[in-house]
Amino acid sequence: MLTEYDVVILGSGMGGSTFAHALKDSGLKILVVDRGSHLPREQANWDTNAVFAAQRYHNAESWYDGRTGKTFKPGVFYYVGGNTKFYGAMLPRFREADFGAIRHAEGVSPAWPLSYADFEPWYARAEQLYRVHGTTGTDPSDPWRSSPYPYPAIAHDPALFRLEASLRRDGLKPFSMPASVDYGLGRPCILCSTCDGYPCRIDAKCDAEVSALRPALASAAVELLTDTKIDWLETSADGTRIVAAVGSRHGAPVRIAAKKFVLACGAVNSTALLLRSASPRHPRGLANSSDRLGRNYMVHNSTFMLAVDPRRVNTVSFQKTLALNDWYLGADDGHPLGNVQMLGKIREPMVTGMRPWLPKAISRFITDHSVDLYLTSEDLPVDDNRVTWDADRQAITVRWTPNNLRAHKALVQRTSRALRRAGYPIILADRMGIGTNSHQCGTAAMGRDAATSVVDPDCRAHDIDNLWLVDSSVFVSSAAVNPALTIAANALRVASTFAAV
Numbered sequence: 001m002l003t004e005y006d007v008v009i010l011g012s013g014m015g016g017s018t019f020a021h022a023l024k025d026s027g028l029k030i031l032v033v034d035r036g037s038h039l040p041r042e043q044a045n046w047d048t049n050a051v052f053a054a055q056r057y058h059n060a061e062s063w064y065d066g067r068t069g070k071t072f073k074p075g076v077f078y079y080v081g082g083n084t085k086f087y088g089a090m091l092p093r094f095r096e097a098d099f100g101a102i103r104h105a106e107g108v109s110p111a112w113p114l115s116y117a118d119f120e121p122w123y124a125r126a127e128q129l130y131r132v133h134g135t136t137g138t139d140p141s142d143p144w145r146s147s148p149y150p151y152p153a154i155a156h157d158p159a160l161f162r163l164e165a166s167l168r169r170d171g172l173k174p175f176s177m178p179a180s181v182d183y184g185l186g187r188p189c190i191l192c193s194t195c196d197g198y199p200c201r202i203d204a205k206c207d208a209e210v211s212a213l214r215p216a217l218a219s220a221a222v223e224l225l226t227d228t229k230i231d232w233l234e235t236s237a238d239g240t241r242i243v244a245a246v247g248s249r250h251g252a253p254v255r256i257a258a259k260k261f262v263l264a265c266g267a268v269n270s271t272a273l274l275l276r277s278a279s280p281r282h283p284r285g286l287a288n289s290s291d292r293l294g295r296n297y298m299v300h301n302s303t304f305m306l307a308v309d310p311r312r313v314n315t316v317s318f319q320k321t322l323a324l325n326d327w328y329l330g331a332d333d334g335h336p337l338g339n340v341q342m343l344g345k346i347r348e349p350m351v352t353g354m355r356p357w358l359p360k361a362i363s364r365f366i367t368d369h370s371v372d373l374y375l376t377s378e379d380l381p382v383d384d385n386r387v388t389w390d391a392d393r394q395a396i397t398v399r400w401t402p403n404n405l406r407a408h409k410a411l412v413q414r415t416s417r418a419l420r421r422a423g424y425p426i427i428l429a430d431r432m433g434i435g436t437n438s439h440q441c442g443t444a445a446m447g448r449d450a451a452t453s454v455v456d457p458d459c460r461a462h463d464i465d466n467l468w469l470v471d472s473s474v475f476v477s478s479a480a481v482n483p484a485l486t487i488a489a490n491a492l493r494v495a496s497t498f499a500a501v
């Protein structure tokens with residue numbers, strides 16, 4: 001048994017590391033626990049074949065698809081820093097409207113128990129912590145802000161000028177996506193093409209380990225335990241408190257006692273851990289008297305789009321700046337469609353990884369001549385999109401039927417048309433399936449009513465006195481922009497009242 005801590009944070013990704021950073025000077029004795037190791041800094045970090053074709057860093061176990069009964073490889077990574085080691089570092093805020101109820105083509109996205117105004121100061125702090133680069137006044141859907149972006153927007157690579165000009169001619173308003181890279185005079189980022197989906201070999205991507213956990217560990221109050229998978233949470237005899245996190249490290253049992261527990265294993269893994277911790281006092285799993293835990297799994301409807309101009313090689317390096325939110329809040333029929341942003345440059349081994357039957361020469365020609373985009377639309381929380389723990393197989397099951405696809409199809413159509421007008425005659429679009437779940441959220445949603453939510457607006461479990469959740473599981477809706485800044489802002493917000501409880 002390890003020393004007793006004031007706080008144990010399970011998971012060192014966006015939520016967990018940001019939370020640890022916020023508490024580093026609180027006087028509390030804190031342990032951050034992660035099942036993953038430190039990701040090695042090595043040549044292979046930027047080797048497209050190693051990262052995508054050989055999947056060198058994929059270390060997650062298979063999960064079950066609840067609809068087909070087959071297994072799939074989830075797009076999650078278990079390392080110190082969590083999924084942010086691989087993220088594309090685009091850190092937009094949710095739009096102001098995203099916190100209210102929004103009518104979509106196929107249903108209603110519910111309101112959060114908090115407003116954008118409640119989040120705004122924490123967004124500003126999170127942007128400072130993650131060194132976000134952006135410009136105000138260029139994105140038509142931008143929410144109000146109390147302070148400017150901490151760093152100026154990253155300018156578009158010249159290879160994107162033609163596309164940008166054409167979009168403007170169409171009456172659209174392309175802008176530079178808020179980016180969390182350590183770029184600028186004397187700073188390490190070289191705006192390379194190996195950011196999105198790769199780890200950063202020079203630590204110039206502001207991921208959760210680099211920006212939050214390392215500075216937190218500089219404080220004597222914060223410790224890190226790697227390679228430790230927590231299997232279940234043990235409660236007091238009356239079931240009201242967690243007394244220990246129990247798991248294993250290199251095959252040896254581990255039991256970690258603490259006064260407070262903060263769960264940040266990612267939406268699916270946090271849920272699975274709580275479900276695995278079922279006991280006679282909590283037969284449906286911990287924090288699940290409402291039977292809401294695991295439901296409302298959301299992950300975005302997303303499409304990878306390659307727009308090909310066979311006459312022109314795309315020489316872009318850092319492709320991930322340009323974005324469109326013109327249809328985010330509503331298109332002609334009034335329904336929101338979503339966000340369009342660039343992907344990191346797609347290369348042949350990535351296509352070969354997804355389409356092994358396609359001759360490499362064709363994949364290489366396509367990717368040499370393509371601009372690559374990522375289209376995201378909001379999906380809606382429904383009961384049956386659900387994470388469960390299969391005790392017999394000792395495995396996670398995700399049941400997911402995509403919804404609100406009409407909006408997503410409209411987004412794909414509009415973007416395709418704009419790209420054709422921009423001189424890209426060939427458009428290849430591929431909607432992502434159950435394995436592309438990097439934007440997973442919503443399985444332990446916050447709410448004021450303990451009968452219909454898992455945690456309260458301070459992200460404290462309704463059922464368990466000393467349990468908080470600070471990853472994307474607490475999201476009420478998925479919005480249609482990247483989730484990580486909202487996870488970070490929420491973790492900072494929750495930490496601000498946590499020490500006093």
Ligand SMILES: Cc1cc2nc3c(=O)[nH]c(=O)nc-3n(C[C@H](O)[C@H](O)[C@H](O)COP(=O)(O)OP(=O)(O)OC[C@H]3O[C@@H](n4cnc5c(N)ncnc54)[C@H](O)[C@@H]3O)c2cc1C
Nearest residue numbers: 011013015035078082083088089090230265438471482484
């Ligand atoms: C390729 C890729 C690109 C992305 N691009 C972007 C982007 O540009 N912008 C954006 O906003 N988001 C992006 N994301 C998503 C973003 O990374 C996630 O939303 C974010 O990291 C989620 O934070 P989290 O704290 O919920 O969980 P995670 O960051 O996933 O962290 C969970 C941590 O918990 C650990 N863990 C899990 N189970 C256990 C257990 N049982 N015991 C102990 N530890 C455990 C894991 O090892 C992990 O370190 C991307 C993700 C990927 C994979």
